[in-house]
Amino acid sequence: MVDERRLxxxxxxxxxxxxxxxxxxxxxxxxxxxxxxxxHAKLKHHFWTGFYFVAAADELHVGPYQxxxxxxxxxxxxxxxxxxxxxxxxxxxxxxxxxxxxxxxSRSKSEIVIPxxxxxxxxxxxxxxxxxxxxxxxxxxxxxxxxxxLLVPFLP
Ligand code: SME
Numbered sequence: 001m002v003d004e005r006r007l008x009x010x011x012x013x014x015x016x017x018x019x020x021x022x023x024x025x026x027x028x029x030x031x032x033x034x035x036x037x038x039x040h041a042k043l044k045h046h047f048w049t050g051f052y053f054v055a056a057a058d059e060l061h062v063g064p065y066q067x068x069x070x071x072x073x074x075x076x077x078x079x080x081x082x083x084x085x086x087x088x089x090x091x092x093x094x095x096x097x098x099x100x101x102x103x104x105x106s107r108s109k110s111e112i113v114i115p116x117x118x119x120x121x122x123x124x125x126x127x128x129x130x131x132x133x134x135x136x137x138x139x140x141x142x143x144x145x146x147x148x149x150l151l152v153p154f155l156p
Contacts, residue, residue, distance in 0.1 A: 002139035006043075010143035013042050021150050028154040032124075033064040035147060039128070040066035047108060048129040052080050054122055060084060063124060071104040078102035083113035084122045089141040093134040105129070112136035114144045118155045 017038055025031035032051050040049035050065020052074060060074040060081060074080050077100035083090045092111045095101045101111075108129035116124040126148045130136070 002137060007139070007143065009042060013038060014143065014147055017147055017150055022153070025154065028151065029064060031151055031154050035150065036064050036066050039147070045130045045132065045135045046128055047131040048105065048127070051124050051126055053124045054084050060125070067129070068105045071102060074102055079111050080113050080125050080127050083115050083125045087115050087117060087122050089114050089145065091136050091138060091141065093136070107131045109133045110135045112140055112144065114141060114148050116148050116151055118152065123155060
């Protein structure tokens, strides 16, 4: 259960990002960079915040992000690929318990991944890692999806 403080923070962040991105960002990468920067700066439980693009059926390539240096290519397994392949958010309270999890930074302990879809097809995912266990649950998915969906008008 996500606490009220975090839900309030999501609402403020959405309003801020809507003002910064909708009708303002010049392109998709600018909008993604702005979303990653604001989420990462404002939400203290975020250890890594960023995007991966779907490059092939089993391969993702890193996009704009904030945090420690990331894996540039994710292939064949992992939490982000699960989200890209199912089209649904994935919540992982303990990354060690997720078979096939890819550890780009061993300090990451829990994770949430949200899809960005165009016409039902996943084109990218938002990945958020925390350095503490069990930092995300299904209550995070709805406000994060609303933020990710600010990107839909920028998709080609
Ligand atoms: N843990 C992810 C890889 C990306 S990093 O966490 C930044 C995964 O299993 O797909």
